[in-house]
Amino acid sequence: MPGTPLHQILADHADAVRAAWLGAAADELRGRTSRGELEREQSDIFAALLDGLGQGAATVDDPAFDQLRGILSDVSSARARLGFTPRETAVAVLALKEGLYVLDAAVRDDVTPLFRLVDDLGLFTFEAFAAARESIIAEQAEQLLELSTPVVKLWDGVVAVPLVGTLDSARTQVVMEKLLNTLVETGSEHAIIDITGVPAVDTQVAQHLLKTVVAARLMGAECTISGIRPQIAQTIVALGIEFGDIRTRASLADALVDALRSMGRNDAAVSA
Structure with a gap:
């Protein structure tokens, strides 16, 4: 109608x-x-x-x-x-x-x-x-992103962040937050940032790593960057990237031994 x-x-x-x-x-x-x-x-x-x-x-x-x-x-x-x-x-x-x-x-x-x-x-x-x-x-x-950036406890007082893939600003923020939270929760004195799985390190990646180290240090934790392969080392030198007084080691195992020794653990404990 x-x-x-x-x-x-x-x-x-x-x-x-x-x-x-x-x-x-x-x-x-x-x-x-x-x-x-x-x-x-x-x-x-x-x-x-x-x-x-x-x-x-x-x-x-x-x-x-x-x-x-x-x-x-x-x-x-x-x-x-x-x-x-x-x-x-x-x-x-x-x-x-x-x-x-x-x-x-x-x-x-x-x-x-x-x-x-x-x-x-x-x-x-x-x-x-x-x-x-x-x-x-x-x-x-x-x-x-959360799943690809785990923070694991390796030993009493030692935590590690094994990074795999490219490290960008967003991921750096996640790494910082998870690392700092874990440091507080575990009371750890040493943090190891392992870059064995990072395909390449350029100036930007280096800056992100440095920010993470500085953040951890502000929480009172000493930091070591491990996983420095020969190719990565050559690239870092060629780019003139300076890590300053940040400790670096070739492997995660070397970084763990170094962390335990710096914490005053005896050789038997480190060997175990």
């Missing part, structure tokens, strides 16, 4: 619209999620859409659609974590068009503005999915 509010038209034809919408979404997802889950998801979206339209909302950014945007953000985030594709996520909204197509021609003309709104909601869902994926990737990168 001409002049009938959009939310009323949708409410009057809710069963037909939702059935076609659900069928289209289920066909697109091909079993990636259960039909029951789709129905629950659809019910929440449909209710929030009706509520917003009933309050006079016409665009995605309208305050009356706050709840709807929140639901779509949650759906996007959940699907991003479950490994869905952007297309599989956006179909949660875009498949609503199939529900609108089943309406009689006369009624369909009255809901023309909804087609544009559905497109905008689909775009919002896609953007929310992209933001969620970026957040997940950042979390995973941080977790990998």
Whole structure:
């Protein structure tokens, strides 16, 4: 009926619209999620859409659609974590068009503005999915960073940080935090930073190492850098990098022996 509010038209034809919408979404997802889950998801979206339209909302950014945007953000985030594709996520909204197509021609003309709104909601869902994926990737990168920078206790009073891979600013910060926390927790007097697994040492890497040593010294711990291979030593000399009074050793074992001796342990204890 001409002049009938959009939310009323949708409410009057809710069963037909939702059935076609659900069928289209289920066909697109091909079993990636259960039909029951789709129905629950659809019910929440449909209710929030009706509520917003009933309050006079016409665009995605309208305050009356706050709840709807929140639901779509949650759906996007959940699907991003479950490994869905952007297309599989956006179909949660875009498949609503199939529900609108089943309406009689006369009624369909009255809901023309909804087609544009559905497109905008689909775009919002896609953007929310992209933001969620970026957040997940950042979390995973941080977790990998944590796992790739362990601080281990080698002996009473001696901890070590075996570094593997490139040392950049972000990783240096993680190394510093974990090393300092471990020094406090264990009361260690000596820290060994082992760079056997670092493929190359340039000026920037050297600066990062020096920052870590200075941070440890401020906590009262002596530091040794181990894992200085011949190629690394030649590069350090060629670049004119100065480690000053920082102790360096060729291997982690040599650094541990040196640390124990500097702590006053006797030869028998060191040999053991």
